[in-house]
Amino acid sequence: MKNGILLFIGVFSAVALSWAILILTGFQTYGNLRPYVDDITGDAFPTPMTGLAERGRAVYAELGCVSCHTQQVRRPGFGVDHQRGWGDRQSVARDYIGQHQVYIGDIRIGPDLRNVGERDVPEFDWATWHHLHLYNPRMLVPGSLMPSFPYLYEKRKIVGQPSSRALPLNVGDGYEVVPTERAEALLAYLRNQRLDYSLPEAEDLTVEAWERRHEQEPE
Amino acid sequence: MTTAHSNDPTRRDSPYSTGGIAEAEIDQSTRTPVLFFFSTALLWLLLSTLLSLVTAMKLHWPGFLDGVEFLTYGRFRAAAVNSFVYGWAGLSIIAVGFWLLARLSQSKLPNSPVLLVAGVFWNIGLLIGIGGIFLGDLRGHFLLELPRYSVPILMIAYALVGVWGVMAFYSRRLRVTFVSQWFLVGAFFWFPWIYSIAQVMLFGAPVRGTLQSVVAAWYAYNVYALWLAPVALAAIYYLLPKLIGRPIPHYYLASVGFWSYALFAGFGGVAKLSGGPVPAWISTAGIISLAMLLAPVAIFAVHYFGTLSGQYQKVGKSPTLRFLLVGIVAFMAAQVLMSLLAFRGFQEVVQFTHVQTAFWMLCVYGFFSMVIFATAYFMMPRLLGTVWPSPTLVKTHFWSALIGIGLIVGGLGLGGWIQGARLLDPDIAFLDIARGTLPWLVTASFGWLILLIGHVALFLNFALMACCACLTSPASGRESLFANPPEMKVRTT
Numbered sequence: 172m173k174n175g176i177l178l179f180i181g182v183f184s185a186v187a188l189s190w191a192i193l194i195l196t197g198f199q200t201y202g203n204l205r206p207y208v209d210d211i212t213g214d215a216f217p218t219p220m221t222g223l224a225e226r227g228r229a230v231y232a233e234l235g236c237v238s239c240h241t242q243q244v245r246r247p248g249f250g251v252d253h254q255r256g257w258g259d260r261q262s263v264a265r266d267y268i269g270q271h272q273v274y275i276g277d278i279r280i281g282p283d284l285r286n287v288g289e290r291d292v293p294e295f296d297w298a299t300w301h302h303l304h305l306y307n308p309r310m311l312v313p314g315s316l317m318p319s320f321p322y323l324y325e326k327r328k329i330v331g332q333p334s335s336r337a338l339p340l341n342v343g344d345g346y347e348v349v350p351t352e353r354a355e356a357l358l359a360y361l362r363n364q365r366l367d368y369s370l371p372e373a374e375d376l377t378v379e380a381w382e383r384r385h386e387q388e389p390e
Numbered sequence: 391m392t393t394a395h396s397n398d399p400t401r402r403d404s405p406y407s408t409g410g411i412a413e414a415e416i417d418q419s420t421r422t423p424v425l426f427f428f429s430t431a432l433l434w435l436l437l438s439t440l441l442s443l444v445t446a447m448k449l450h451w452p453g454f455l456d457g458v459e460f461l462t463y464g465r466f467r468a469a470a471v472n473s474f475v476y477g478w479a480g481l482s483i484i485a486v487g488f489w490l491l492a493r494l495s496q497s498k499l500p501n502s503p504v505l506l507v508a509g510v511f512w513n514i515g516l517l518i519g520i521g522g523i524f525l526g527d528l529r530g531h532f533l534l535e536l537p538r539y540s541v542p543i544l545m546i547a548y549a550l551v552g553v554w555g556v557m558a559f560y561s562r563r564l565r566v567t568f569v570s571q572w573f574l575v576g577a578f579f580w581f582p583w584i585y586s587i588a589q590v591m592l593f594g595a596p597v598r599g600t601l602q603s604v605v606a607a608w609y610a611y612n613v614y615a616l617w618l619a620p621v622a623l624a625a626i627y628y629l630l631p632k633l634i635g636r637p638i639p640h641y642y643l644a645s646v647g648f649w650s651y652a653l654f655a656g657f658g659g660v661a662k663l664s665g666g667p668v669p670a671w672i673s674t675a676g677i678i679s680l681a682m683l684l685a686p687v688a689i690f691a692v693h694y695f696g697t698l699s700g701q702y703q704k705v706g707k708s709p710t711l712r713f714l715l716v717g718i719v720a721f722m723a724a725q726v727l728m729s730l731l732a733f734r735g736f737q738e739v740v741q742f743t744h745v746q747t748a749f750w751m752l753c754v755y756g757f758f759s760m761v762i763f764a765t766a767y768f769m770m771p772r773l774l775g776t777v778w779p780s781p782t783l784v785k786t787h788f789w790s791a792l793i794g795i796g797l798i799v800g801g802l803g804l805g806g807w808i809q810g811a812r813l814l815d816p817d818i819a820f821l822d823i824a825r826g827t828l829p830w831l832v833t834a835s836f837g838w839l840i841l842l843i844g845h846v847a848l849f850l851n852f853a854l855m856a857c858c859a860c861l862t863s864p865a866s867g868r869e870s871l872f873a874n875p876p877e878m879k880v881r882t883t
């Protein structure tokens with residue numbers, strides 16, 4: 172170790188090795204995935220994000236949503252994500268190729284969101300429920316620990332006809348609450364989070380496949 | 391490879407001959423930059439503790455500072471974590487690193503304003519970055535939240551620091567190098583390398599799909615494993631034999647320990663992608679490397695506990711040793727638990743729970759920060775030529791740090807495990823599980839409050855000390871106050 176140059180080369184190689192093996196090899200093996208095209212219908216999955224959803228992705232980042240929510244469904248049998256209604260199959264690499272920035276997250280202080288666009292809501296329609304929930308989570312889910320995001324909505328005086336986009340809220344006579352463009356974008360992004368199509372590499376990672384395997388296994 | 395150990399520099403013909411620069415003179419050459427970096431690091435520590443306390447409270451008290459955009463949880467958390475890592479850790483690493491490098495090289499740090507300029511740039515860049523996070527320019531990858539426009543400033547600042555680090559290493563007067571120097575050179579070099587890769591591959595020319603998650607996981611773990619941890623390990627290797635007054639046993643294992651650590655640590659971060667939307671071999675590589683890391687950790691354990699064995703009565707007397715011992719134990723515990731819990735059976739429970747936060751805190755606070763505190767308690771009196779003014783404040787700091795981190799790691803670890811176990815039962819509603827963690831989250835908030843008290847105590851003590859040093863003449867008494875025991879003197883004739 173008397174030679175400083177050798178030390179530098181060694182130090183460099185050590186970190187270069189992990190980079191080459193994990194990231195470079197990862198890039199070679201799955202860095203250029205293409206959408207899967209259904210032979211019969213000709214549809215390509217996953218569908219690309221719209222411009223509005225892409226703006227919503229930026230809103231998701233700037234509010235720090237990723238610090239509480241994951242966007243990855245674990246396979247049936249590894250955790251109980253499917254029984255919680257978070258998705259009927261594991262999310263796989265190809266599901267994310269349409270996203271400019273990928274936020275799979277690493278902590279579930281709130282529920283997983285990878286399949287939130289497809290999930291049923293208990294009341295109202297999907298968009299209205301999520302708008303109301305963002306506006307004030309505890310209004311719909313008593314005891315919820317989520318922060319509220321009223322600044323994504325505008326309370327304004329009704330001029331003429333009430334807006335068709337106004338939320339079903341009673342905020343005083345002559346006033347209404349309407350989503351801002353950021354709220355609409357965020358919802359478009361969340362709506363885009365869905366796993367309602369199948370991919371060949373995910374066929375073994377669905378609930379059906381898992382239940383089939385479960386039945387075959389001797390008790 | 392040298393098999394000599396750092397405390398046998400007494401032979402006349404040895405390569406340890408220094409040509410007669412006194413330690414005090416070397417310290418003097420590092421004094422201004424080290425004080426500057428460390429005092430700003432302390433300010434960042436105070437800020438990040440305050441931000442972390444608010445973040446922790448928001449988790450169990452969602453109405454606290456709610457409904458205002460720039461005060462939302464996600465931004466507070468990003469600001470707290472980034473000011474801790476790039477403010478406190480980043481700046482204290484530079485302070486401790488240069489002091490150690492100069493001492494280990496037995497040469498004075500080249501006197502120049504470059505380092506100070508770098509420090510000013512780093513602080514400004516970070517200040518702009520944290521402000522940008524609150525204004526909503528944060529980005530969505532852990533430890534990479536700092537906005538685009540603050541990154542170049544930080545990079546320029548770090549480049550200046552790096553150049554200075556290389557120069558300090560090359561101007562060394564001792565031909566031999568010690569394990570502490572390898573870790574320091576590694577850390578100084580690894581950080582800019584992983585930082586630039588992450589910036590380019592995630593934001594400059596983003597890779598496609600979940601390969602981003604691989605890059606992000608690789609980076610986030612390596613910030614700890616290849617930047618924070620090596621500096622702390624270097625400090626332990628330097629301080630422990632000095633304080634105990636005996637050489638490190640089996641020192642010849644150090645090169646094996648260093649190189650195997652350097653080799654395996656880089657892979658550890660991807661273990662957390664188990665079951666995620668990435669090829670399975672990637673997380674498998676991470677799990678294997680975390681297990682392999684136990685080999686260097688075992689060597690470090692032999693070195694540290696071997697030096698300490700039979701000398702534990704000294705720990706009670708020296709604040710430096712007390713902090714150091716906590717750091718060593720935390721490091722060992724974190725590495726062993728991390729390797730164990732990486733296995734998929736455990737991952738099924740602890741993945742995505744508060745256990746992750748507990749680990750993070752055990753690593754960056756229980757281990758890294760404790761060792762930095764230890765180094766500061768040793769280094770500052772020698773730099774300032776005066777003793778710490780208040781032993782009570784030192785004690786307050788130690789016990790606050792220990793109890794605080796215990797509450798945070800214990801609370802989140804235990805609470806997170808229960809949370810994970812309950813998440814595996816689909817009959818328990820998610821909201822009930824989330825609310826079930828509330829007592830544990832409150833525990834962690836208390837932990838943060840106690841840490842804040844400790845950090846205020848440290849800051850007060852440091853400020854008092856700096857004032858004392860200004861009032862008394864700097865040169866008097868330093869030599870007699872901090873003379874090494876005779877068996878550790880470097881013979882210079």
